[in-house]
Amino acid sequence: MAITINGTxxxxxxxxxxxxxxxxxxxxxxxxxxxxxxQGGCGACTVLIDGQRVLSCLTLAVxxxxxxxxxxEGLSSGDDLHPLQxxxxxxxxxxxxxxxxxxxxxxxxxxxxxxxxxxxSVTGDLSRPAPLTAEEIxxxxxxxxxxxxxxxxxxxxILQVAQEGxx
Amino acid sequence: MxxxxxxxxxxxxxxxxxxxxxxxxxxxxxxxxxxxGAVGTQLAQLDGPQKVRGAxxxxxxxxxxxxxxxxxxxxxVTRGRxxxxxxxxxxxxxGVLLVLTYRNMPRLGLVPLMGxxxxxxxxxxxxxxxxDDQIRYNGQVMALVLAETQQQADHAARLIDLSxxxxxxxxxxxxxxxxxxxxxxxxxERNEQSAGDAEAALRQAAFSTDATYTTPGHNHAAIExxxxxxxxxxxxxxxxxxxQAVAPTAxxxxxxxxxRREDVRVLSxxxxxxxxxxxxxxxxxxxxxxxxxxxxxxxxxxxxxxxFRMVGGRSPTEQRVAIGxxxxxxxxxxxxxxxxxxxxxxxxxxxxxxxxxxxxRAQSYRFGQKHLDLDIVPNTFMRAPGESVGSFAVxxxxxxxxxxxxIDPVELRLRNEPETHPLTGTPFSQRALATAWRQGADxxxxxxxxxxxRARRDGEWLLGMGCAAGNFPYVRMxxxxxRIRLTRDGQATLSTSAQDMGMGTATVQTQHAADRLGLPxxxxxxxMGDSDLPAAPVAGGSSQTVSIAAAIAxxxxxxxxxxxxLAGNASPLAGLRAGEVRLAEGGLVCIEDPTRxxxxxxxxxxxxRDEISVTETGAPPLEIFKYAxxxxxxxxxxxxxxxxxxxxRVTRLLGVFDVGTILNPxxxxxxxxxxxxxxxxxxxxxxxxxxxxxxxIMNPGLAxxxxxxxxxxxxxxxxxxxxxxxxxxxxxxxxxxxxxxxxAAAIANAVFNATGKRLRDLPLTLDRLIxxxxx
Numbered sequence: 030m031a032i033t034i035n036g037t038x039x040x041x042x043x044x045x046x047x048x049x050x051x052x053x054x055x056x057x058x059x060x061x062x063x064x065x066x067x068q069g070g071c072g073a074c075t076v077l078i079d080g081q082r083v084l085s086c087l088t089l090a091v092x093x094x095x096x097x098x099x100x101x102e103g104l105s106s107g108d109d110l111h112p113l114q115x116x117x118x119x120x121x122x123x124x125x126x127x128x129x130x131x132x133x134x135x136x137x138x139x140x141x142x143x144x145x146x147x148x149x150s151v152t153g154d155l156s157r158p159a160p161l162t163a164e165e166i167x168x169x170x171x172x173x174x175x176x177x178x179x180x181x182x183x184x185x186x187i188l189q190v191a192q193e194g195x196x
Numbered sequence: 197m198x199x200x201x202x203x204x205x206x207x208x209x210x211x212x213x214x215x216x217x218x219x220x221x222x223x224x225x226x227x228x229x230x231x232x233g234a235v236g237t238q239l240a241q242l243d244g245p246q247k248v249r250g251a252x253x254x255x256x257x258x259x260x261x262x263x264x265x266x267x268x269x270x271x272x273v274t275r276g277r278x279x280x281x282x283x284x285x286x287x288x289x290x291g292v293l294l295v296l297t298y299r300n301m302p303r304l305g306l307v308p309l310m311g312x313x314x315x316x317x318x319x320x321x322x323x324x325x326x327x328d329d330q331i332r333y334n335g336q337v338m339a340l341v342l343a344e345t346q347q348q349a350d351h352a353a354r355l356i357d358l359s360x361x362x363x364x365x366x367x368x369x370x371x372x373x374x375x376x377x378x379x380x381x382x383x384x385e386r387n388e389q390s391a392g393d394a395e396a397a398l399r400q401a402a403f404s405t406d407a408t409y410t411t412p413g414h415n416h417a418a419i420e421x422x423x424x425x426x427x428x429x430x431x432x433x434x435x436x437x438x439x440q441a442v443a444p445t446a447x448x449x450x451x452x453x454x455x456r457r458e459d460v461r462v463l464s465x466x467x468x469x470x471x472x473x474x475x476x477x478x479x480x481x482x483x484x485x486x487x488x489x490x491x492x493x494x495x496x497x498x499x500x501x502x503x504f505r506m507v508g509g510r511s512p513t514e515q516r517v518a519i520g521x522x523x524x525x526x527x528x529x530x531x532x533x534x535x536x537x538x539x540x541x542x543x544x545x546x547x548x549x550x551x552x553x554x555x556x557r558a559q560s561y562r563f564g565q566k567h568l569d570l571d572i573v574p575n576t577f578m579r580a581p582g583e584s585v586g587s588f589a590v591x592x593x594x595x596x597x598x599x600x601x602x603i604d605p606v607e608l609r610l611r612n613e614p615e616t617h618p619l620t621g622t623p624f625s626q627r628a629l630a631t632a633w634r635q636g637a638d639x640x641x642x643x644x645x646x647x648x649x650r651a652r653r654d655g656e657w658l659l660g661m662g663c664a665a666g667n668f669p670y671v672r673m674x675x676x677x678x679r680i681r682l683t684r685d686g687q688a689t690l691s692t693s694a695q696d697m698g699m700g701t702a703t704v705q706t707q708h709a710a711d712r713l714g715l716p717x718x719x720x721x722x723x724m725g726d727s728d729l730p731a732a733p734v735a736g737g738s739s740q741t742v743s744i745a746a747a748i749a750x751x752x753x754x755x756x757x758x759x760x761x762l763a764g765n766a767s768p769l770a771g772l773r774a775g776e777v778r779l780a781e782g783g784l785v786c787i788e789d790p791t792r793x794x795x796x797x798x799x800x801x802x803x804x805r806d807e808i809s810v811t812e813t814g815a816p817p818l819e820i821f822k823y824a825x826x827x828x829x830x831x832x833x834x835x836x837x838x839x840x841x842x843x844x845r846v847t848r849l850l851g852v853f854d855v856g857t858i859l860n861p862x863x864x865x866x867x868x869x870x871x872x873x874x875x876x877x878x879x880x881x882x883x884x885x886x887x888x889x890x891x892x893i894m895n896p897g898l899a900x901x902x903x904x905x906x907x908x909x910x911x912x913x914x915x916x917x918x919x920x921x922x923x924x925x926x927x928x929x930x931x932x933x934x935x936x937x938x939x940a941a942a943i944a945n946a947v948f949n950a951t952g953k954r955l956r957d958l959p960l961t962l963d964r965l966i967x968x969x970x971x
Contacts, residue, residue, distance in 0.1 A: 046347040055265075055346060060257035061250020063468075065419040066500040070898035073419055101250035114248035118240055121866045124698030126247030127420040127468030133248060151907075163911075171905040174898060176419050176469045177698045178870025180909040 032093045034059070035103030042090050049083075050074040052090035053100060061101035061130045065174070072173030075131040076100050082138035101130035104137065112193070113137060116186035124177035132173045136187045139169045140194065161191050199380045201313055205821075206386070212821040213622070222625075222819040222923035226749065227778075229857065229920045229927040233711035238862040242703045243466075243696075252466045255438040256423030256497040263425070264293055266486060266496040267349035268479075269339040270505050271331045273362050274571050274891030278329040278338070280359035286341055289355055291348030293490050296340040301326040302485050304452050307476060309543040310444075312384050315674065315733060318444035318476040320508060321574040322541040325478045331360060332541075333573050334892045335505025340482050342490060365571045367891035369512060369537070376535055376566035382547045389553065389619060392560030394518075397529035401520025404529075405596040409517065409589035409956045411940075413884030414510035415503075416578050417903050418697075420468020422507060423497035424480055426487040432459045437480060440470045442724075443693040443731035448476055449484060465725035467697035471874070472577040472736065474697065477507050504896030509884055510578040511536040511546040513585050517593035519558075525603050525611045527558035532590055538567040542574035547582030551667045551937065552590045554824055557614035571891055577736060579874055580933035583668050584940075588878075588958060591664035591941030596954065599649075605663055605945070606633050606642065606830075617824035625823035625923040628854045629665060632830040632917055636663075636852035639915065640832040649952035657836040660950025666937025670825035670856075670921070670929040671737040672817035677730035678747035679811040680713070680755055684800045686782050688713055689721040690751075694732035694744055696724065699932060700863040701735075705744050707860060708926065712752045714780035730811050738827075738930025741859070745925035746814030752779060754810045759784055759796070762803040768792045819923045827855040827934045831872070831942040837950045842965035846876060846943060850913040855934060857920040857927035864931055865914045871935015872912055877904045879940040881959050 031038045034057065042052050050067070053059040053076070065073030067086045074086040077099040104111040113133050116122070123129040143165065146158030151168040159165055166187050167180075175183065217223040228235065246252040283295040304327065307319035323332055326340075339356050343349035366372055379387050398404055425436040433455060439445050439462065446462040449455070467474050479496055487494040498506065515534035521527050532553075536546040549563045578584075598605035613630050616623050636642070645661040646652050652659040678692040690709050696702055702722040709720045723729065733743065756774045763769045769777060769784055769792060777784045783795035800808060819825065834848040851872050858864045881902035885894040895901050920927025940958060947965070948954050955964055 044345060044347050046351075047345075051346060054257065058259050059250075060253065063250075063254075063420070064497070065421065066898045068500060068897055068899065070500070071419055105249065110245065110248065114245075117248050118244040121240070121862055123241075123244075123247055124700075124866060124870060125418075125420065125467060125469045126243070126252050126698065127254065127418075129247050130250035164907075167906040167909070171907045174419060174903060174905060176417055176471070176874075176903060177866075178873035178904075178909075179866060180873060180904070180906055181869060181911055182866065184906060 030094060033097045035100060041094060045089065045091050047090045048086050049088040049090045049093055050085035053085060059100050059102050063127055063130060065128065072135060073128050073131040075135045075173065077134055077138055080138065080141065082135045101134055104133065112190045113186065116190050120182040120186040121179065122182035122186040123179050128173060128175045132175065132183055135170060135173045140191050143169065143191065163188055202381050202386045205384050209821045212818050220818050220822055221815040225922040226925050226927060228711055231711065234707040234717055235711050235859050235926060237707065237860065239703055239707055239860055240862065241700050242706065254420055254466050254468055255425060255436045255464065256495060258425045258436045260425065260427055260493040263493045263495055264342050264344055264490065265346040265349045266483060266494055267341045267353040268337055268502055269353050269356050269358065270502060271334060271336045271338050273331060273360050274334040274365035274367060276331045276360040276362040278331065278358065279361045280357065282357035283339065285355040286352040289348065289352040291344035292341060292352045293344065294342040294486060296326065296486055298326050298328055303327065304481065307448055307452060311543055316444055316447060318441045318448045318734065320475050320477055320543055320576045325481050333571050335573055337478055337482065337506065340486055342486050342494060365891045367570055368888045369568060372568040372570055373535060376568050378564065378566050379545065382545045382550060382565055385550055388564040390562040391619065394529040394531050394560040394562040397560040398518050398520040398531065401528050402523045403597060403601045404518065404520040405593050405600060406518035407593060407596065407956055409515045409592060411513045411585040411588060411958045413512045413886060414578055414878065414882050415884055415901050416471040416473035416509060417898065417901060418469030418471060418473055421498050421500060422474065422477065422479055422503055424483045425493060425495050426483040427493040428488050428491065431455065433484060434461045434463065435480065435484060437462050437464050438467045438474050439464045440467065440474045440695060440697065440736060441476065441734035442695050443727045444734055445476055445480065446727035449480065452481065453484065462727040463725060464695050467695060470697040471579045472581065473507050475576065479506065500898060501896040504893050505573060508542065508574045508576040510581065511538060511575040513546060513548050515548055515586065515589040517589045519593050519597050521597060521601065525601055525608050527556055527612050529560045530556060530558040531562045533562065533564045535566045535568055537570050537572060537575055539569050539572060539574060542576065544576045544581060546575065548586030551583040551586050553619055554617050554826060555590065555665065555667055556612040557618050561619065579871065580668055580936045583666065583937045584878065587664065587666050587937045588940040591938055592944055592956065595662065595945040595948065606637050609633060609665060622824045625825045626856065626919060626921040627828065628917045628919050629828040629830065632828060632852040632854045635917065636830040636832050636850055640850045642832060645949065649949050656838050656840045658839050658950040659836055660946045661834050662942045662944065662946030662949055663830065663832050664938040664941035664945060666829040666831060666934060667826050668738060668934040668937055670820065670827065670924060671739040672746060672820065673733040673739045673743040674816050675813050676732045676743040676747045677811055677813045678744065678751050679730045679809060680751045681807055681809040682755065682796050683807040684797050686715065686795065686797050687719050688715055689723060690748065691723045691729040692732045692744060692747065693727050693729045694724045694740055695735055699867060700860065701740060703863065704741060704859045705748065708745055709748055712748055712779065715782055738932040741930055742925050742928055743814060745928065747812065749925055750814050751810055751812040754812045756784065758808055758810055759799055762805065762808065763794060763799045766802065767794050767799065769794055823923050825921065825923060827853065827929045829853050829934055829938055831938040833942040833946045835943060835946040835950055837947060837965060842962040844880065844947065844960055844965060847910055849910060851935065853916040853934060854919065855916060855931050856924060856929040858916055858918060859926065859928055867931050868914045868935040869912045871933060872939050873904050873909055875936040875939025876909065878958060879943040879960055880908060883959050
C-alpha cells in the first residue's frame, strides 16, 4: 500500500477521497505540483506516472498505488537543472511561474510520445512517424494553459530540447 | 465619482499647466535616460530557477503546524433572502471545526472601495461580507466550513441545507438600459465631453460610419486560484495572500478587524497571474475571521467555479462609434458612447471611451458612458480596462470608414494623427504612433494586402490582413515608499512592499538600482512582497515600474545628501553639494572634477558606520497633469478563414509599440506578447456566458471559458520605436496593459479583409462567421 514518489516510497493517504494533486501538495508538501482548476481543464497539475503525463487533480492518490510518480521536484537534483528547465529560462518560457511545472512535466512525457512516433490531430501523414515541428508541439501541449502569454517561449524551449535530443 | 472631483482635477490641470516645467517631476529629464548601463540589457528573470523547479512558494502553499482547510457554499440564486440555513449535519460531519454563516460571523464594517479619490483603499465590493440573510448576487458566499482536511471540508459543505425566498433580480442588459446612470466622471476624466456639434457634423460628412459594437464579459482566468493562508498569533495577524496590493490589503484588514496596522503582516512574494483579479475580495476576510474563531491557521483556496462567481471580471459593453470624414479623409466628427455594467457597489467603470479621446484629431467630438445597475458579482478592472474593449469598437469603425472611402487604413489613421491632445490641447510628452505605423507596415509586408475583401484564397481558406491602433495612459502612483540600505561592503538592499506576478519587477528594478547607485548587478538585492516593508501602492494601471523607479530615484537623492554629510571635511568630496556629485562606480563622484571621488565603503568606514539607510517616496506625479502621457501601439494581423466551416486561424501578429524606454528587452517582449495573446483570446473565444434570466454565469471553468491554448497562438512579432519619454523616470512607461489594446480590432479587420464579413460582436466564433452577411 505505497506509492513511489520521486524515487521514495510513501504510504498511501488514509482518506481515499484525496486526489493525487492534494496528496502531493497538502500531504507531502511537494507544492511544485499546482492546482489551477481541479477539474482537468488547465494542466497545471500535470505529473508523470510511470513516465506518462497524468492530470493529478483527476487522479485519486490511491490509483497510483504501486506506481512511480515523478513531479517537478523529481526532474532535477541539487543545482543541476533538467534540460527543459534550463531551456524555459533561456527562452523566457514563463512569467508568473504557476503553470510552469505542469508545462515542463507535460513536455517531458510529450517528447517521448513524439519520439515514439505517436501521431496527433495535426499530423498529416499517419503512415510515418510524426515530424518534429512547432505545430506538432503546439497541438500536443494545448492541454497546458498559460495565461501570462509565454506560449512562444514555451514552444521555443521545448523545440530546442527536442532538436538537441534528436541530434 | 463626483462633480467636485471633476472641478478639482481640472483645477490641478490648470495650475500645473502654468507652472514652469523645471519645477515639476520630469521637468528636467532623468539623467539615466539614454545612458548605457544595466537598464536595457537582456537579464533573465532572477527568480527563474525557483519557478522552473516548482520551488517558488505561492500563498496557498505555506506549510503551518495545525493548518485546517476551508470550503465555501455559494448562493445558487441571484436575489433573495435566506429562509433556512441548517448547518447541523455539516457541523456533525467528521473533522469539522466550524461552520461560519451570517449568524456567527463577527460583525464587521464595509471595506472601502478603491478609487481615484481614495488611493489607499483596496475594496472591489462595497457589499457586506456574511453579515445578514440577504442575497445580492449569484455566487455570494452563504457559508464557510472549516475542517481538519480539505476533503472533510468539501464534503461537509455539501451537507448544508439552504432554502431561499427568491426575489426579482436585475440581470438583463437591454432591459436595464432605460434606467442607466450617467456618472459625472470616469476615473480622473470628466465623463461626458463634447466639442462642436458632432451629430450634425456626422450627418453632413462626405463619408461616415455609424455602428454598434458589443463585447461580452471577460474573466481574468489567472492560472493560480485565489488563495490565502491566514494565521493569528494573539492579536497579530499574518496573511499569506496572492495579491496585487500588499500594503493596502494589510491596512484594510487592520481597519476591518480593529487592529494596529503594524500588527498585520501580508506576505505575497509570488502571485500566479493577476491581470486585475488578485485584489481584495471576500475570501481574505472570511479566512481571517475563521482563523481567529478556531485559533488555528486556515487555508482557503477558491475553486475555479468560485473564482468566476466571487471575483468579478470585465463588464460586457455595447458601444456606438460614429465617424464622419471629409473627402480627404480628415475626421469631421468622432462619437463614442455606450453602456457597460457597473452596480453601485463596484469600483470599476470600464472606461472604454477614454482611449478614443486622445487617439484622433477631429473637428467635433462627443463622448460619454452610461452604467447599468445589474445584480452581479461586482465587476472589476481587467488588463487594460476600457482600452481593451474600447479599441475594438473605435478601431473597427476606422477600418469601416477606410473601406467605405477606399483609403488604406494605415494612411487614414496617419491623416488624423493629432499634434496635441485633441480635447485639451495639452502637449504629448512623447508620441510616435505614426513612426510605429510606418515601421510596422514595412516589417509586416502590409503592401501585400489586397484592398478588396475576399480577394486572396488558398484552397478552402480565405486570407486577409488587418491593422488597428491601441493606446494606454501612463500612470504613476503617488506615495510609493522605498528604502535603500547600503552596507560598508558595497552592497545595497532595496525594499518596498510592491509585488511581482510575473512582470519581472525585482529583475528590472535591480537593473535600475545598479545604474542609479553606480553598483554592479550582483551588489543589489531587491526585496518586496511584504507589508512590513515601506508601503507601495497597488500594482495596477501599468504604474508599478515607474512608481518604484521614481521612489528609487528619490531615495537615491536623499542617500546622496546623507552620504555627503557623513563624508565630512576629510573626504575628497568635502564642500560639495548633492547637485555637484553623481552616484557612480560604487561611490560618489564630483561631476566637474571626477578625480574627486570616494566609495560608499570608504565614506562609511571613516564615519565608523556599518551601514546607512534611507526611506523616501517618489515625487507626486504632477507630470500627468502637465502633459498628455500615453503609450501607443500599431498592430498588424494576418488570418485564414475557412470558407467551408468558418474556422478562423490567426497566422501572423505584429505589435509595434511606442512605450518609452525599454528597460529589459527580453522581458518586455514577453510582457507585450502576453498582452497581445490576451487580445487574441478576446477576439477568438473569450466570453463569460451569462444567463440573463437567472443572473448566473453558465461557463465558470477553464474547460468552458476558452483562453488561448498553444495551438491558437502563432509566433508573435514584437518590436518598438524605442523613443524615451522625457517626462518619466528612466524615460519609461508601463507596458503591462498596452499589449492587449487594438489586437481584437486588428483581427476583426483582417477577418473582414479575408471574407468581406464585418463582425461587430466579440468573440469572432464560427457561428458568427458563417452567419454574417457579406459586404
